[in-house]
Amino acid sequence: MDAFLKVVRDLALLVARIVLGVTLMAHGWYRWNITGLEDQTNILEGVGLPSAEGLVIATIAFELIGGALLIFGLATPLIGLGMIVQNGAVMLTTRLDAGFYQHDRGWEYNAVLATFGLIFLAFGSGRAGLDYLFLRPRDDAAERLIEPDPRDRPTAYPVPDEPPAGSHRYPTETP
Template sequence: MKSLLGNHAPASAQDAVLLLARVLLGVVLVSHGWQKVVTNGFGGTADGFDMMGIPAPYAAAVFAGLVELVGGALLLLGLITQVVGVLVAANMAGAFWFAHRGTEVMASEGGWELVGVIGLAGLVFAAVGPGRLSLDHALSGRQQVGEPVLSKEAREPARA
């Protein structure tokens, strides 16, 4: 990530920003997922989806609720972040297409701004990963961002 002056931002600053963004997105997703899974239940969420014309409303409620609740928790931990990012983006694409397409921008008017920002954030994490302050990084055994998981010797075939 380059600063306005053309210098590379310190990795620690990048990691801190990714951590903050991941935690914020995770909290938002867990909150929305909790509402779908626990507060309204899958049946209540499916009823709401049905009124919006979402096809297969019960399956959509289960998918959306679990992606948001479980995916949000995984983002908080920084675990399988890139997979979760793809699922979040897909979930928000569906929310846009079936519930917010053709509406105003502002969420207060039923618009798409929230699903757009959440979907884009999911794509960002799918593309760049969680940063070094994550379980993904801790479990990978990498010492620095961009360092291969396997050493050069381990990647080269053995010679007889």
């Protein structure tokens, strides 16, 4: 059962990474090509943030590059931390006064993204991400789907299937 749950966890992380990676990239593309730097900068200047243009460029770069990395499962905990920071900042600076609901420009969507960022920070990309390929421990016995049969291990001495007859350590008859 434990092996099954590990597979489910890895599939859930894979689906979440792909969906949120595409979502981040779509938002970055939208900010860059549809809304534009000027409108995004005006929004941040309107709430009194300094260096608004730099923040907009950093946000767009994070969403485009971070989304692509998330899809492939590279630097997943770092991208998760970035999602927490970015969406926490958005909630505190532009969404908190609008209430909870997204249709009123509230903070619910950003809270969901920050929560997924926390999941990626805590669990990484899973075994279906490239992080696992580069960062896994050399002997990850805890992550094996199927445990090897201990009888298949090479030993220095042959291990008999049955004790030798008449052995004092293995009595053949019970008293």
